[in-house]
Amino acid sequence: MRVRGSSNGRMRKILVFLATAGLxxxxxxxxxxxxxxxxxxxxxxxxxESDLTATHETGCEIAFxxxxxxxLYAVGHDFMLRTRxxxxxxxxxxxxxxxxxxxxxxxxxxxxxxxxxxxxxxxNPAADxxxxxxxxxxxxxxxxxxxxxxWGTAC
Numbered sequence: 001m002r003v004r005g006s007s008n009g010r011m012r013k014i015l016v017f018l019a020t021a022g023l024x025x026x027x028x029x030x031x032x033x034x035x036x037x038x039x040x041x042x043x044x045x046x047x048x049e050s051d052l053t054a055t056h057e058t059g060c061e062i063a064f065x066x067x068x069x070x071x072l073y074a075v076g077h078d079f080m081l082r083t084r085x086x087x088x089x090x091x092x093x094x095x096x097x098x099x100x101x102x103x104x105x106x107x108x109x110x111x112x113x114x115x116x117x118x119x120x121x122x123x124n125p126a127a128d129x130x131x132x133x134x135x136x137x138x139x140x141x142x143x144x145x146x147x148x149x150x151w152g153t154a155c
Contacts, residue, residue, distance in 0.1 A: 043083050043084065043111055043138060043140045043141060043143070043145075044071055044081060044082070044083060044111060044113075044138045044140075044145075045071075045082040045083065045084065046069035046070060046071060046082065047069075047070045047071065047072075047073055047080065047081070047082050047087070048082075051073075051080065051082060051087050052070060052073055054087075055075055055076065055078045055080070055089070057075045057076025057077055057078045058075065058076055059075060059076045059155070060075070060097070060101075060153060060154065060155040061073070061074065061075045061153065061154045061155075062074045062075075062097070062100060062101050062151070062152065062153045063151075063152060064113075064115055064134065064136050064149055064150070064151050065149050065150050065152070066136070066147050066148065066149030066150075067149070071136060071147070071149070072113060072115070072136065074092055074097060074100065077091055077092055077093070077097075078090075078091070078092065079091070079092040079097075079100075079106060079108055080108075081108055081109055081111070081113065083109050083110065083111060083140070085109065085110070088108050088109030090106075090107075090108035090109070092106070100115070101153045102117070103115045103116050103117045103134065103151060110140055110141075111138055111139060111140035112138070112139045112140065113136060113137070113138050113139075114136070114137040114139075115134055115135070115136055115151050116134060116135050116137070117132045117133070117134045117151060118132075118133045118134055118135055118148075119132055119133035119134075120132060120133075127154060128154060128155045129152060129153060129154035129155070130152060130153055131150050131151070131152030131153075132150065132151060132152070133148070133149075133150055133151075134148075134149060134150060134151035135147065135148050135149075136148075136149060136151075
């Protein structure tokens, strides 16, 4: 795992990662095709740019994006999402981070999220990133929602 130094470099990596994820969502893969605009479930709201840059953690990143919205984001030891109650940052260890980068489940902020890759992974060696179509299932308050988007990693 490489560690980044400057926040400008980190922001540039985030933007390259989000652009790659957008490309995957927009090139017509069957899993991404019906995604439409990002409509997050009522219990899960998009993270803002200030949410994404609020962490002091550095290193590899993973994110779930639907349309132009980032719904899940992890970097270093921080895993974050936003519910109606606000932004939740939950600790994540290296083993959990590695396992989650392939998809999987995690609880944070009174919801449980499950990411499942649904299509071919696109690697971008120049940006040290990869992204693939995926579904995000969110369970909380006795209700379950599923949304299509992209799941990716960047280092």
